[in-house]
Amino acid sequence: MADNDDLKALIRTISDFPKPGIQFRDITTLLLDPHGFAQAIMRMAATTLGPIDLVAGIEARGFIFAAALARPLNAGVLLIRKDGKLPGATIAEDYALEYGTDRIVMHADALAPGKRVLLVDDLIATGGTARAALRLLRKAGAVVEQAQFLVDLPDLGGADALRTDGVTVDSLIAFPGH
Numbered sequence: 061m062a063d064n065d066d067l068k069a070l071i072r073t074i075s076d077f078p079k080p081g082i083q084f085r086d087i088t089t090l091l092l093d094p095h096g097f098a099q100a101i102m103r104m105a106a107t108t109l110g111p112i113d114l115v116a117g118i119e120a121r122g123f124i125f126a127a128a129l130a131r132p133l134n135a136g137v138l139l140i141r142k143d144g145k146l147p148g149a150t151i152a153e154d155y156a157l158e159y160g161t162d163r164i165v166m167h168a169d170a171l172a173p174g175k176r177v178l179l180v181d182d183l184i185a186t187g188g189t190a191r192a193a194l195r196l197l198r199k200a201g202a203v204v205e206q207a208q209f210l211v212d213l214p215d216l217g218g219a220d221a222l223r224t225d226g227v228t229v230d231s232l233i234a235f236p237g238h
């Protein structure tokens with residue numbers, strides 16, 4: 061991670077957002093920097109275990125990274141969305157939130173069984189959404205062996221949880237704390 065200090069410096073921290081005690085890691089400042097964003101994509105692509113057929117991005121910021129990574133990986137982009145956002149037939153996966161549940165979906169015909177899929181999002185914290193996306197992709201027959209994130213919040217355990225699901229997890233930057 062030390063090699064990515066230049067990228068880490070481009071990420072703004074906003075204290076007490078969305079509630080007191082949270083240190084929000086705002087990647088929009090990295091996205092505004094064309095060199096920083098290009099470097100992030102190049103470095104993420106370099107650590108990808110290939111070949112990859114599809115890059116699955118989790119709504120919404122994961123779409124940015126999935127689309128940008130798909131090009132150098134010569135892969136398609138698969139969207140994992142919140143329920144009610146896709147027009148065709150979908151398959152879904154429910155997952156637990158701190159207070160309640162949520163659901164993510166993908167088009168039922170988005171991939172053929174056996175396709176190799178890279179799961180991507182901007183940040184991993186507790187891993188709830190990423191693990192639900194992994195279950196959804198595997199339910200559809202995808203081979204998912206790797207997940208990539210720009211930022212990891214390792215104290216929240218999400219990357220470790222994905223590893224217990226048999227996925228190699230890579231991130232460019234880690235921030236301690238919550």
